[in-house]
Amino acid sequence: MYTDQINIAETHWDVLVIGAGNAGLCAAITAAEAGCSVLVLDSAPRDMRGGNTRHTRNLRAQHDAPTDVLTESYSLDEYYDDLLRVTKGVTNESLAKMTLEKSAELTGWLGARGVRFQPALTGTLNLGRTNAFFLGGGRAMLNSLCRHAEGLGVVFRYDTEVSAMNLDDGFCEGVTLGDNTEVTATKVIATAGGFEANLDWLAEGWGDAAQNFLVRGTPYNKGVVLRSLLDQGIKPVGDVDQCHAVAIDARAPKYDGGISSRIDGVPFGVVVNKHAKRFYDEGEDFWPKRYAIWGRLVAAQPDQIGYVIVDKIGAGRFMPSVFTPISDDTLEGLAGLLDLDPQTLGQTVDEFNAACPPAPIDQSILDGKATSGLNPEKTNWAAPIAVPPFYGFPLRPGITFTYMGVAVNDKAQILMADGTPSPNLFAAGEIMAGNILGQGYLAGIGMTIGGVFGRLAGGSAARMLNKGTGE
Amino acid sequence: MGPNLIELATSPAHEETARLMQICNACRYCEGFCAVFPAMELRRVFEPADTAYLANLCHHCGACYHACQYAPPHEFGVNVPQALAERRLESYGQFAWPRPMAKVFDHNGLIVSMAVTAVLALAVGLMLLLISPTLFWGVHLGEGAFYQIMPHVVMAGIPLAITGFVVVALVMSWRRYWRATGGKWTGWRTGWQSVREAMAASASMRYLGGNNSGDGDGCSGADERPSRLRRYYHHFTFYGFMLCFVSTSLGTLYHYLLGREAPYGYFEPPVLIGTIGGVMLCIGTAGLWHEKRKMDKATKSLKTLGMDYAFIWLLFWVSATGLILLAVRHTGYMGLTLAVHLGFVYAFFLVLPFSKFVHGLYRFAALIAYASEHPRS
Numbered sequence: 001m002y003t004d005q006i007n008i009a010e011t012h013w014d015v016l017v018i019g020a021g022n023a024g025l026c027a028a029i030t031a032a033e034a035g036c037s038v039l040v041l042d043s044a045p046r047d048m049r050g051g052n053t054r055h056t057r058n059l060r061a062q063h064d065a066p067t068d069v070l071t072e073s074y075s076l077d078e079y080y081d082d083l084l085r086v087t088k089g090v091t092n093e094s095l096a097k098m099t100l101e102k103s104a105e106l107t108g109w110l111g112a113r114g115v116r117f118q119p120a121l122t123g124t125l126n127l128g129r130t131n132a133f134f135l136g137g138g139r140a141m142l143n144s145l146c147r148h149a150e151g152l153g154v155v156f157r158y159d160t161e162v163s164a165m166n167l168d169d170g171f172c173e174g175v176t177l178g179d180n181t182e183v184t185a186t187k188v189i190a191t192a193g194g195f196e197a198n199l200d201w202l203a204e205g206w207g208d209a210a211q212n213f214l215v216r217g218t219p220y221n222k223g224v225v226l227r228s229l230l231d232q233g234i235k236p237v238g239d240v241d242q243c244h245a246v247a248i249d250a251r252a253p254k255y256d257g258g259i260s261s262r263i264d265g266v267p268f269g270v271v272v273n274k275h276a277k278r279f280y281d282e283g284e285d286f287w288p289k290r291y292a293i294w295g296r297l298v299a300a301q302p303d304q305i306g307y308v309i310v311d312k313i314g315a316g317r318f319m320p321s322v323f324t325p326i327s328d329d330t331l332e333g334l335a336g337l338l339d340l341d342p343q344t345l346g347q348t349v350d351e352f353n354a355a356c357p358p359a360p361i362d363q364s365i366l367d368g369k370a371t372s373g374l375n376p377e378k379t380n381w382a383a384p385i386a387v388p389p390f391y392g393f394p395l396r397p398g399i400t401f402t403y404m405g406v407a408v409n410d411k412a413q414i415l416m417a418d419g420t421p422s423p424n425l426f427a428a429g430e431i432m433a434g435n436i437l438g439q440g441y442l443a444g445i446g447m448t449i450g451g452v453f454g455r456l457a458g459g460s461a462a463r464m465l466n467k468g469t470g471e
Numbered sequence: 472m473g474p475n476l477i478e479l480a481t482s483p484a485h486e487e488t489a490r491l492m493q494i495c496n497a498c499r500y501c502e503g504f505c506a507v508f509p510a511m512e513l514r515r516v517f518e519p520a521d522t523a524y525l526a527n528l529c530h531h532c533g534a535c536y537h538a539c540q541y542a543p544p545h546e547f548g549v550n551v552p553q554a555l556a557e558r559r560l561e562s563y564g565q566f567a568w569p570r571p572m573a574k575v576f577d578h579n580g581l582i583v584s585m586a587v588t589a590v591l592a593l594a595v596g597l598m599l600l601l602i603s604p605t606l607f608w609g610v611h612l613g614e615g616a617f618y619q620i621m622p623h624v625v626m627a628g629i630p631l632a633i634t635g636f637v638v639v640a641l642v643m644s645w646r647r648y649w650r651a652t653g654g655k656w657t658g659w660r661t662g663w664q665s666v667r668e669a670m671a672a673s674a675s676m677r678y679l680g681g682n683n684s685g686d687g688d689g690c691s692g693a694d695e696r697p698s699r700l701r702r703y704y705h706h707f708t709f710y711g712f713m714l715c716f717v718s719t720s721l722g723t724l725y726h727y728l729l730g731r732e733a734p735y736g737y738f739e740p741p742v743l744i745g746t747i748g749g750v751m752l753c754i755g756t757a758g759l760w761h762e763k764r765k766m767d768k769a770t771k772s773l774k775t776l777g778m779d780y781a782f783i784w785l786l787f788w789v790s791a792t793g794l795i796l797l798a799v800r801h802t803g804y805m806g807l808t809l810a811v812h813l814g815f816v817y818a819f820f821l822v823l824p825f826s827k828f829v830h831g832l833y834r835f836a837a838l839i840a841y842a843s844e845h846p847r848s
Contacts, residue, residue: 047544054540057500118503119684135682136538137500143537143695253547258540260497320515322497 003155009181013039015461016175016185018162018225020044021051022138022447023429024191025145026454027461029113031187032152034462039185040154041177043161043192044220049142051193052217052401052430052446055258056138058131059451060444061103069107069117069132076100079130082442090438098410099436102452107132110451114144131444138447162192162225167232170414170422187461189426190414191454194402194433195223196243197255202399205241209397212304214248216398219255226405226431234422235407235415238434244441245295248398250305251323263393264318266294267381268363269310270352271395273301276335276344278352283380285366287318292441295397306395307338309349311385317363325391334390353384401446403434412457426461428453476650479519479565484557488526489517491554494547501535504687505678506841507555508535513844523565524652526558527830527837532701533691533770534681543769556772563829566651568643575825580777583826587785587818594814598806607806615732620806623726626813633820640824641832648833657843668847669838673831676702693767701762707755708786714748715790734800746797752790756783782827789815 014036017024024040032038042049062079063070079100083091107117116135120128127133134141146156161178165188174184195201197219202210230236252261266282267290273279280297284290298306315325328334331349335342355371361381362369370379406414406427413421414432429450436449462468479485492511495501502508506528514521531552541547564576575582599607602620611619618626648654656662672678679702680687688697721741725731735742760783763776792812799808822828 045544047542116682116688133503134500135503135687136534137498137540139540140500140534140538147694147696256545258498259500260494260541262497319499320493320496322494324493 003150003153006155008039008155008157009177009183011037011039013037013183013185014465014467015039015187015189015458016041016183017189017191017458018175019051019191019193019429019431020049020142020146020156020158021053021191021193021429021450022056022141022145023450023454023457024189025050025142025149026451027189027191027426027428027458028154029145029149029152030455030458031189031462031467032149032154032458034459034467036187036462036465036467038149038152038154039183040149040156041160041162041175041183042156042158042220043178043224044158044218046158048218048220049146049158050139051221053138053142053450055217055256055400056134056141056444056447057259058127058133058444059103059106059447060131060442061106061448062100063104066120067107067132069111069120070130071120071128074130079103082130083436083445086440086442087438088440090440092435095408095410096436099449099452102455103448106448106451109455110141110145113148115141116144127443162228165190165225165228165232165425167229167234167425170233170416170420170425172422172425186465187424187426189412189428189457189461190225190229190406190431191427191429191450191457192225193218193221193223193430194243194405195226196221196399196402198222201227201240202243202402205239206299209299209304212396213245213299214250214252214257214261214396214398215255216246216248216252216257216259216261216400217255221401221430223402229406229414229425233417234425235417235419236404237407237432238404238438240404242403242434242439244292244400244403245299245397246291246400247294247298247306247395249321249323250394250396252396252398257398260322261398262291263308263321263395264291265308265310265314265321265391265393266291268314268317268383269308269385270349270378271306271308272340272345272348273307274303274305274340276340276348278348278374278376279306281376281379283370283378283382285380288443294395295399298395299397304397307340308393308395309334309345309385310391312387312389312391314383314385315391321393323393325393327389327391329388329390331385331390334392338392338394349385352378352382353386356382356384359383401430401433403437403439405430405432405434408432408435408453410456411460412453413460424461424464426457428457476653477647479523479562479651481519482561484554484561485519485522487554488522488558491549491551492517492522492525494541494549495551498541500540501538501551503683504534504538504681505530505532505683506672506838507551509683509845510841519565520652522558523562523648524837524840526555526562527648527833528678528841529555529559530676530679531556531766531770532679532681532689533767534687534697536767536770537691537695550770552770553772556775559830559833560772560775560778562648562833566644566647566829566833567825568640568647572640572825576778578777579826580779580781583778583781583785583822586822587781587815590818590821591811591814594817595807595810598810602806608803609806610801610803611805612801614734616800616805617733617809620809621813623732627723629817630820633817637820637823641829644824644829645832645836648836652836652840654836654840655843661843661846664846665839665842668842669835672838672842673835676705679705690762691767692765698762700758704755704758704762707751708759709755711748711751711753711755711790712786714744715752715793716748718742718745718748737797742797745793749790749794749797753787753794756787756790759783760787778827785815785819785822785826789819 689699
């Protein structure tokens with residue numbers, strides 16, 4: 001039967017999955033492999049399907065020995081320590097430990113379903129020990145999973161937004177679509193992402209500053225499904241202002257800028273606000289360990305804008321940016337181009353240069369080359385900004401994903417406000433990631449949570465339908 | 472890389488490629504696919520010489536388009552395979568020698584087709600005109616049968632005369648490419664190593680797999696479905712061509728060394744090898760044509776299709792007419808078939824330096840440069 005001729009509203013589905021990202025596809029495939037009829041809805045058009053998975057690149061996986069896609073070993077304890085460090089303990093210990101434990105199976109499971117990984121020891125980022133990289137990134141991974149799911153008979157509908165979840169005391173009777181038709185299913189799995197593309201909702205946590213945020217993630221995550229669930233007595237998890245916010249190029253698109261909007265130059269120059277004043281230690285730690293705090297730092301500055309200033313030497317120390325840096329042969333000229341006060345910028349840079357230790361710096365280590373007498377100091381890699389041309393990159397907070405979501409249990413069942421599980425509602429991915437990642441950021445863990453809970457949700461739904469999961 | 476001794480002009484295709492490479496260089500998700508992206512990562516600025524080099528590393532497999540988070544309808548509108556295809560076509564013109572022939576690449580499909588038609592008409596026409604009908608339509612058997620229609624001196628002399636020019640044109644084009652892209656001979660030891668790696672990559676089409684570790688799923692077609700067919704068809708074409716080359720060389724040796732004149736028996740090495748090569752070429756070129764038609768139209772470039780199809784079909788008919796000649800050489804149609812076959816062969820030789828044939832030349836040069844830029848530990 002041609003799946004595009006099925007009237008999805010006239011069919012009663014075993015399992016309905018909302019969202020065709022990593023979590024949704026893992027759920028759909030698991031349920032379909034167990035023999036369930038599965039419908040996947042995605043609010044984006046086919047070319048933009050899969051939520052933020054399109055912008056991802058890797059997943060973080062525990063392993064005790066080298067594998068074909070991961071080097072050395074990454075023990076459960078080390079992984080959990082990393083998680084505790086970034087979340088400062090804001091995590092559900094039992095769910096977290098279960099997730100990290102199950103992360104070990106993920107690359108093999110995905111690989112058996114057509115997902116290709118880069119071989120270990122390749123690539124630009126030094127994450128080959130902890131993270132497995134999808135060959136071609138998240139969209140390539142999505143394409144493989146969608147193809148596999150279609151082969152199992154999973155039906156997909158794109159451009160199909162769910163406008164409301166129809167709950168009766170925690171039991172999901174079905175969902176209403178944007179065109180007011182209703183789709184019914186015995187089990188419903190919500191993998192519809194967060195609300196990063198909903199600036200009004202972000203404003204509840206951030207106030208007016210939210211209007212100046214750029215959304216690095218998909219424009220389709222407006223949080224409609226999450227809001228509908230929370231409004232109907234589902235137990236929330238996480239705070240409304242918690243999100244993965246990095247400082248990105250202010251010239252990036254308002255939505256969907258993805259990875260390439262990143263600016264890596266902060267540790268190799270100074271960062272000033274719109275008054276041309278420094279406001280934070282640019283050399284606190286290696287950039288991969290610090291970039292996730294700079295979104296918040298810039299968000300706290302007037303008009304939510306900052307400027308990285310580097311000279312010719314500094315510009316050679318980091319990966320190129322998608323946007324050509326703004327440059328001039330003099331600092332005054334650069335200040336003019338950036339709309340900064342030339343005198344203040346000159347003063348800030350002069351004071352910084354005078355406070356720098358003797359050359360050279362070593363960017364491969366925390367070299368301790370700190371300024372002295374500044375407030376704030378720059379504690380590593382402090383080198384004078386003196387060799388023209390001078391470059392400037394404007395910075396804005398860029399939101400990739402939000403952390404507030406629905407509470408779940410270890411079967412991926414959504415919990416009611418009183419803690420009892422819904423009889424037929426499940427969640428996976430960003431919509432519930434806050435259970436594990438309450439705050440902070442650990443590269444690749446979002447995909448791990450999505451994969452682990454996607455499989456759990458699909459498996460739990462199938463088992464409750466008395467279908468074999470084959471696992 | 473050494474200094475660029477020839478300045479290449481900028482162009483819309485170059486500027487589009489440079490724009491995309493700046494986006495890709497800030498993303499790098501595709502670095503596992505092929506040679507293009509690791510080569511890009513070594514660069515910050517993209518001059519016309521750089522985009523020409525990158526374009527000639529690309530096999531147009533389409534994998535990076537379907538994997539791209541910035542592909543249309545995203546506002547960045549990233550379509551690397553299409554941009555590189557157009558830059559590649561343009562680079563053929565920029566490197567062509569003699570220089571006035573650069574224009575041939577502006578309308579390559581049309582010009583190559585017209586040139587082939589003209590040469591074919593000339594060859595058949597002249598033979599009809601100059602050879603008596605009894606000879607032309609007669610049955611000729613045994614050694615030297617072909618040369619009763621056309622003396623060996625003429626039959627072999629024409630391509631030999633063209634070959635001199637063709638070789639000079641190819642060498643000069645290669646030299647222009649090498650100087651323009653800043654290619655530098657790194658000395659015999661490492662240089663030879665790079666040449667060997669380039670030969671291995673060409674022979675296996677290592678980078679036409681969608682995975683630069685060598686075992687990719689192949690080209691990414693419509694619906695993102697991967698397929699290795701295009702790679703296999705290219706192998707048929709390339710190795711079929713090589714077998715035909717060997718067959719022709721063997722025939723020459725038979726003629727001058729052993730003093731034996733064609734046609735040779737079906738199972739004698741020159742014929743047997745040529746037959747296998749010819750069949751492979753027919754399968755390979757027909758397959759490549761089919762795969763090109765099936766290619767996702769989002770990544771296709773209409774500008775390059777004419778050149779692609781003209782060369783594919785020329786190769787097909789060179790080998791197909793050779794096979795037909797083999798089948799009818801004992802009949803009265805031998806004369807006509809020989810005329811048509813020779814027409815295609817002569818046309819092929821003539822257009823060689825100004826057809827898609829040159830892709831192999833620049834691809835190989837680019838792979839040598841790539842190997843020396845990326846020494847394997």
